[in-house]
Amino acid sequence: MIEKVLEIAVYLAFGFLLLLWGLTAYSMFRQKQFVLKKAKIKLLFAQLISEHLYDEVSKTHFIEIQRLLQKEKVVESRPKNVQYLIDLMIDVENYFAGSQQEKIVLLYSQLPPYNVSYKKTLKKDWHIIARGIRELYEMDQRKYTKYILRFRNHSNIFVRREAQIGIVVFLGWKSLRFLAYLKYTVSLWQQIAIVEKLNIYYPVPNLVELDKILNQKDIPPSGKEILMRIIRKFDIEEKIDYIIDQLESENYDLRETALFCLASLDLNPQNLERIQTFYEKVPDRFQKRQILLLHRGYPVEEQLVFFKKVLKSNDELHLKTVANILTGTVYEKEVDLLLQARKQNLNAPPNLVL
Numbered sequence: 001m002i003e004k005v006l007e008i009a010v011y012l013a014f015g016f017l018l019l020l021w022g023l024t025a026y027s028m029f030r031q032k033q034f035v036l037k038k039a040k041i042k043l044l045f046a047q048l049i050s051e052h053l054y055d056e057v058s059k060t061h062f063i064e065i066q067r068l069l070q071k072e073k074v075v076e077s078r079p080k081n082v083q084y085l086i087d088l089m090i091d092v093e094n095y096f097a098g099s100q101q102e103k104i105v106l107l108y109s110q111l112p113p114y115n116v117s118y119k120k121t122l123k124k125d126w127h128i129i130a131r132g133i134r135e136l137y138e139m140d141q142r143k144y145t146k147y148i149l150r151f152r153n154h155s156n157i158f159v160r161r162e163a164q165i166g167i168v169v170f171l172g173w174k175s176l177r178f179l180a181y182l183k184y185t186v187s188l189w190q191q192i193a194i195v196e197k198l199n200i201y202y203p204v205p206n207l208v209e210l211d212k213i214l215n216q217k218d219i220p221p222s223g224k225e226i227l228m229r230i231i232r233k234f235d236i237e238e239k240i241d242y243i244i245d246q247l248e249s250e251n252y253d254l255r256e257t258a259l260f261c262l263a264s265l266d267l268n269p270q271n272l273e274r275i276q277t278f279y280e281k282v283p284d285r286f287q288k289r290q291i292l293l294l295h296r297g298y299p300v301e302e303q304l305v306f307f308k309k310v311l312k313s314n315d316e317l318h319l320k321t322v323a324n325i326l327t328g329t330v331y332e333k334e335v336d337l338l339l340q341a342r343k344q345n346l347n348a349p350p351n352l353v354l
Contacts, residue, residue, distance in 0.1 A: 117135035121133055195226065293325070
């Protein structure tokens with residue numbers, strides 16, 4: 001009896017091993033086939049890109065492309081193949097710019113993604129939804145523009161981040177209207193991403209659309225930060241006053257972003273004069289110092305009245321900042337004498353310009 005049980009156990013173990021080996025061999029075979037299929041798809045895709053960019057395109061060009069892809073089993077019933085094509089499209093798209101990128105966008109709009117990316121947005125997992133949205137805008141699937149809009153204020157930060165970028169890619173300067181309806185703070189990384197996408201896809205400023213959003217009331221602070229970064233990125237001189245106005249805000253981060261943007265812009269005398277009016281209103285002494293530093297590099301004579309007022313203050317940090325700005329000018333010695341007198345609680349030496 002025991003011998004029969006052992007014999008059955010041996011057969012079962014042997015059978016299990018055979019099954020395991022069979023499944024392993026089959027898995028390796030399938031994997032090898034998929035690797036070979038990916039190589040063919042990649043080669044075909046490279047040829048399509050090359051032909052589309054550098055050869056004359058016939059009227060039946062896109063029909064021929066779809067037929068070639070179907071021949072390589074890039075069809076809805078083979079989701080892995082379709083996903084691999086999508087990954088290739090996203091990777092390649094980032095390598096082109098200008099007229100070539102326009103051709104790539106046209107090509108992508110004609111390729112058959114078989115709703116694979118759209119179906120991802122119907123899932124419950126946030127990372128799958130976010131990936132689906134990203135694939136849609138990276139492949140320029142503009143027919144989903146209105147659909148993506150519904151995710152702009154999604155509770156998950158990654159989903160709404162991809163949706164907001166997608167809106168910018170599809171709608172360009174018109175997309176800035178969504179800034180007035182933000183329900184969540186837009187992170188610094190996301191702000192930079194939005195501005196960069198706008199610059200890549202729509203490098204020519206649309207001042208009409210920009211004015212529409214600048215004139216909107218009750219824009220959340222992070223929305224205003226994005227607008228300031230856009231003005232800075234595109235160097236829109238006639239809108240610098242919008243950035244300067246934010247120095248009056250009670251929001252520390254908003255003022256900080258305004259100072260950051262102003263520091264990298266070319267300011268005219270009128271801009272500097274307006275900035276000076278906010279010096280006393282800014283509650284943070286370090287941000288006041290940043291305002292002073294904005295005057296560095298500009299003609300000193302035009303700032304003397306402002307510097308005189310600052311030199312009458314009791315803030316040593318600000319006094320030293322002004323002294324540093326005036327270093328190397330004809331007023332350097334006068335400032336040193338004035339600071340020495342202030343340090344010793346003496347009256348200012350007579351006949352000083354400052």
